[in-house]
Amino acid sequence: MKARIVKLFCRKRIRGPRRHVQLLVATSAVIMMVLFFLIFVRFFGGVASNNPGSPWYYYCESGICKKAEIIENVTSPLCLGICQLFCGEVGGIWPKPTGHTSFGNYMAKLNPYEITLSGVDFGSITGQLIQENVNKLKQNIMNLASIDTIKKGGYSLILNIIGQFNNEAPILTINTSENYTINIYQKDNKLYADISSATYFGIRHAIETLSQLIVYDDLYGEIKITRDVYIQDGPVFPYRGILLDTARNFIDKATILRTIEAMSMSKLNTFHWHITDSHSFPYSSRTWPNMPRYGAYSSAKIYTEKDIKEIINFGILNGVRVIPEFDAPAHIGEGWQWVGHNSTVCFKAEPWQQYCVEPPCGQLNPTSEKVYEILEGIYTDMLRDFQPDFFHMGGDEVSIKCWNSSNLIKDWMIDHGLDFSETSFYKLWNYFQSKAYETLIKANNGNKLPVILWTSGLTNEDNLQFLDPKKYIIQIWTTKTDNTIGRLIKNDFRVIFSNYDALYLDCGFGAWIGEGNNWCAPYKAWQNIYENSPMKILENQGFSKKHKHLVLGSEAALWSEQVDSTSVDSRLWPRSAALAERLWSDPSSSWIHAEQRMLKHRERLVQRGILADSLEPEWCLQNQGHCYL
Known part of the structure; x- marks a missing residue:
């Protein structure tokens, strides 16, 4: 069809009534191709080239993500990564937050090239360390998928460090507070992540949590972030070691x-x-x-x-x-x-x-x-x-x-x-x-x-x-x-x-x-x-x-x-x-209630270059609830 259209439009001279018929046929063909493309995007989410024509999507039921085939009456199908953010405990975050946690039900398209930091003294050691963590965050986001599969555009994200924190060179002791809060919301066509902590270490933990709320949507080829999130968090034990x-x-x-x-x-x-x-x-x-x-x-x-x-x-x-x-x-x-x-x-x-x-x-x-x-x-x-x-x-x-x-x-x-x-x-x-x-x-x-x-x-x-x-x-x-x-x-x-x-x-x-x-x-x-x-x-x-x-x-x-x-x-x-x-x-x-989050976290580790052992066949991750004893 494509070759025929090109051939029709590239002829130098078309005379008489035949010309009008050929132009009409060509125009109709183009319109049909556009319509076909729109229908494909509508029902299949513009599936990325690294997963061509995936027929599968996921929906949440009884705390697990269930796999199903995309059919005509399915609107806004979810990939597994996004389903996991809304299904089960605490949005797939590891380790599980300890304080008040609330999640909205909306994912926003994120522009990974437009993530900025505000609210810190960039001339201080702590400010430089926080900026370095933000740089790591951006790089880890870009590593979620190959560059050529990520669609351009999306909202910019501003990490806003609010409140007072110790701006001196950070020293971690047994008495150092690692608590933090993070609030993710949209305002004036931008995304914000407000982070509050008394110490650098709490801010760093908040950025780590933020990274776990960002996924690559392989059905649409987009980087997405969970919006309308509020988390209060802090550790139960001060010494957590290897x-x-x-x-x-x-x-x-x-x-x-x-x-x-x-x-x-x-x-x-x-x-x-x-x-x-x-x-x-x-x-x-x-x-x-x-x-x-x-x-x-x-x-x-x-x-x-x-x-x-x-x-x-x-x-x-x-x-x-x-x-x-x-x-x-x-x-x-x-x-x-x-x-x-x-x-x-x-x-x-x-x-x-x-x-x-x-x-x-x-x-x-x-x-x-x-x-x-x-x-x-x-x-x-x-x-x-x-x-x-x-x-x-x-x-x-x-x-x-x-x-x-x-x-x-x-x-x-x-x-x-x-x-x-x-x-x-x-x-x-x-x-x-x-x-x-x-x-x-x-x-x-x-x-x-x-x-x-x-x-x-x-x-x-x-x-x-x-x-x-x-x-x-x-x-x-x-x-x-x-x-x-x-x-x-x-x-x-x-x-x-x-x-x-x-x-x-x-x-x-x-x-x-x-x-x-x-x-x-x-x-x-x-x-x-x-x-x-x-x-x-x-x-x-x-x-x-x-x-x-x-x-x-x-x-x-x-x-x-x-x-x-x-x-x-x-x-x-x-x-x-x-x-x-x-x-x-x-x-x-x-552990039974943590199993799906553990499997997800193991995938994160591997994504960042950690050669973590496999716990189960990948089939279990993609077919949750079926690998049980």
Whole structure:
């Protein structure tokens, strides 16, 4: 038809009545094509070229989006992404908002090229960070679809930061407010998103929420935003973290940055960096440069001062604090070979099972003064590099058998009136911990700093007396039913839950020593993580909500014996997002009510370059309500 029309209109000369007939036929053909195009757009929404002629649309029923065929009597068909914004809980937002939330029933076409920011001091550090978040927002919107499929035009959007907020360089502490409100509306042919928060971090969270209210409509080829939205939001728990071990296997900087990016999408706020262990020492200590020289896997597998600064700054941009851990007195080995002065004991001792929980063994010698000199330099470097509001001193899996194998240590114990009983070795451990703490405070110019320790022999009933709840926060890695939890709460310790029966994300894979599965199998599915409520754990231990102030939050841990840069994304995501909603919202509903939003959030992660594991066949996402047990 097209070729015939072109041929008719391109003839130079048409004479007589035949000319009028041919022109009439040609004109009729053009009119029919236009009408056909209008009907196509009317019923099929001008389907984009990347999804040619899709016959499907979605409608909301009983809280889920149902798939149906577009037929003639269907007006304004919805794509899946838009249906999800209006169907079910809180417009598909992850994590679920905690305060008053209201949604209109209207989507507006958004011009992604016309998104501007107002209400900030662009010359301040905070103003520049907010602008950078807006730039990220624009780029993420453009990545929702290929440029050639996005139709031009649409409303401009003004992000208006209203009210008073701290304009100084942002610092995230346990007491920092992360609450925000956002109001999206249309006025004078423009769209507005009014954002209010007392801090940069709340504003950043609001922009993240805004990004989840913007979708690509693949039926019409348009970027659209939910209009007439009001959300009040803020976290239930102030500490919402991920631990990443970069010592068993080196994790490259790009993977760490990607982890922080994914954390920001889920409003997790603490990156716990387990940066050294007995296996390697990849931290570049300026005071003791021999540490990475002897202890790194290679010169290319060292975190330089520049690397750390970039990671910390990227964390601030994304609302994530970076807390270093220097684990001691156990989990020490590689990197210490040059120190001498009997600073370590049982390093690479064999058979290793007699001295530690995994090879290579190694512990510090608490009786060596050289140890505390080295520790002061390491602490000084880390405090200068990270400027943390907490410091993690590790303190787990100390082997009494290791210390008992050293005649030098036993001679010191005799000189100090100690025998070789278990009680005496715990007193030795307390000697080390007390002196290491004093060394940390000295390195911090005499300023006190909250310290985190793992549950260990020091948190047993007979030894808890050695720890001061005003100095120490305890990170619980044992099971949720361990009576250590009750003992800590009764003694007014603040706690962070990382109970391995739900929050160890390296579990459920093949053993790396011997055969079978690794020690903490089975695999921790996102459903188990979602149901791992800190408050329910407290209640099951006999405590009430009045003890909530002692629970700072939780942290998922990824130990890297069987993980490196190639697999971090899939081990962490999207399972860590389940933890994020539990800690942000602490919902009373179960994972079943969050399933469709979780599937949607996993798609967001992948869209932004996070290699998150697939949870279900995509068919389940497109046919909601059919994948059930």
